[in-house]
Amino acid sequence: MTFAGDHVQSLVVDLHVPRDVALTGLRHDLAALLGDLGEDHLYDVQLVVTELVSNVLDHTPGEGRLRVFRVGKPCVVTVEVDDESPTQPVYGHSRLGENRGRGMVMVESATSKWGTSLRPDGGKTVFAVVPCP
Template identity: 60%
Template structure:
């Protein structure tokens, strides 16, 4: 997902376990991406919140969050691994009628998002532009 010859640098790499607070994740990302414009940072924080919340709310066990940044063009890649083979479902949640819009939000904000199967679950990823 990076251009030939260009590496994406890790911004955040941490386990997603019950008890993880989104406020601590957002603080760490805000510090790590302090040079981003306010709107771009908000988009990244929103996508991270939705994808990490999905792991905590809908999958057994925990997962892993990786946030990578490529400079040219500026793109932030969010990857969340989990142990479930179930795919995110747009617009529906077993947690109630006012839930289930997270993947729609991710889809609308991201340049691209998707799912990569793994032998022990899946990785849900999203690419968010930080250019301009």
């Protein structure tokens, strides 16, 4: 697989996200797999993964799939999360109450870009690109 500019992109994580996924365990596994990243960069990747996976659990009826890719030079981590809903993430608002809805705001602050693409099966993929500082 290649990334823009012919930089090789390697798959770090590709896993099913069940409804009962343990987010703390997922963050711990990411730290082990991406342990050579700087502390701040690793924190940003963990934050993005947590928020995107939480959105699947909180806002869609089904389960999801998480993929994390890494490019070495320049150092970039891309997170992709598939779900079964065509409903797009809502920036800054939540149907779960006024104290929620800031997840995508945090994702945007930790990434160089994020977005969505609809999948042929009716679901979507939400992606976020986390550059090294």
